[in-house]
Amino acid sequence: MKKVTLKIGGMSCSACSNGLEKCLNRQDGVIGASVNLVMNNATIEYDETRLTIDDLNKFVAMAGFESLGIDDYKKDARKEKRKKIELIILAVLSIIIMYISMGHMIHLYIPSFIDINKNPQNFALTLAILTIPALFLGKDILLSGFKNAIHLMPNMDTLVSIGVISSLLYSIFSTVMIFLGKDHYAHQIYFESCTIIIFFIKIGRYIDGLSKSKTTEAIQDLMRLTPSYATIIKNNKLCKVTIDEIQKGDIVVCKSGESIAVDGKIIKGETTINEALITGES
Numbered sequence: 001m002k003k004v005t006l007k008i009g010g011m012s013c014s015a016c017s018n019g020l021e022k023c024l025n026r027q028d029g030v031i032g033a034s035v036n037l038v039m040n041n042a043t044i045e046y047d048e049t050r051l052t053i054d055d056l057n058k059f060v061a062m063a064g065f066e067s068l069g070i071d072d073y074k075k076d077a078r079k080e081k082r083k084k085i086e087l088i089i090l091a092v093l094s095i096i097i098m099y100i101s102m103g104h105m106i107h108l109y110i111p112s113f114i115d116i117n118k119n120p121q122n123f124a125l126t127l128a129i130l131t132i133p134a135l136f137l138g139k140d141i142l143l144s145g146f147k148n149a150i151h152l153m154p155n156m157d158t159l160v161s162i163g164v165i166s167s168l169l170y171s172i173f174s175t176v177m178i179f180l181g182k183d184h185y186a187h188q189i190y191f192e193s194c195t196i197i198i199f200f201i202k203i204g205r206y207i208d209g210l211s212k213s214k215t216t217e218a219i220q221d222l223m224r225l226t227p228s229y230a231t232i233i234k235n236n237k238l239c240k241v242t243i244d245e246i247q248k249g250d251i252v253v254c255k256s257g258e259s260i261a262v263d264g265k266i267i268k269g270e271t272t273i274n275e276a277l278i279t280g281e282s
Helices: 014-025 053-062 077-106 120-137 139-150 156-179 183-188 191-224
Strands: 002-009 030-036 041-046 066-070 229-234 237-242 251-253
Touching (some): 014 156, 120 191, 139 156
Antiparallel strands (some): 002 041, 030 041, 229 251
16 A cells, blocks of 8 residues: 655646546545645555556546646746746737727727628638637646546536637638638637637636645645654664554654654653644744
């Protein structure tokens, strides 16, 4: 039996974490799994004779999420920077698409080449081309939504995906009708909806991520206070073990200057303990 904590990508709500937890607990060889939405991780206890870390990663992917490897509680600055760049690109695309599709409604200047009334074919084709990179940047939302729907665990991403794909399919249909000579379908194109929906979801998650990262950092600081190893008395000998290996009833030896590894009762010895973590006093 072994326990591991994996960093999970793609979780956005409690339905995501609950769905992933249920999916993991259904797998053969998994003894127990607990998913933490705030920390974006999953603690999995499994039979190492039957499963490997790769198997656990596959289970996470099967549930519609991404395993980012063993969680070491270190902030991935490069990933945060990439998210910010993606958000900026989406913002630029959204502004351009909204300008082209809605500009004529408030009498803004629109080049005749892409004017909805003068060149409806170019208008539709330009919006379709600009929507492609927006869909690519939002592929994580779409994949998560449909994978969760397939596993009968629909979440917020499922609803967003249905809205985006519905707008996309109808817009493609309208574009085809325009090229067949029915220009009035130009007013029934909703490519901008696909981009704007993805952009709003992304910006919401980015803002939520900024707030959640502060909470996560505070929790991680507390977790760093817990030592990774402890010394226990086993067969009248001192043995160094990991925290997960300590069982109820074990006698833990805490030497001067060390942090107390687990909750317990003092059965022998005297010392002075810093209780600031419990009492809040300096």
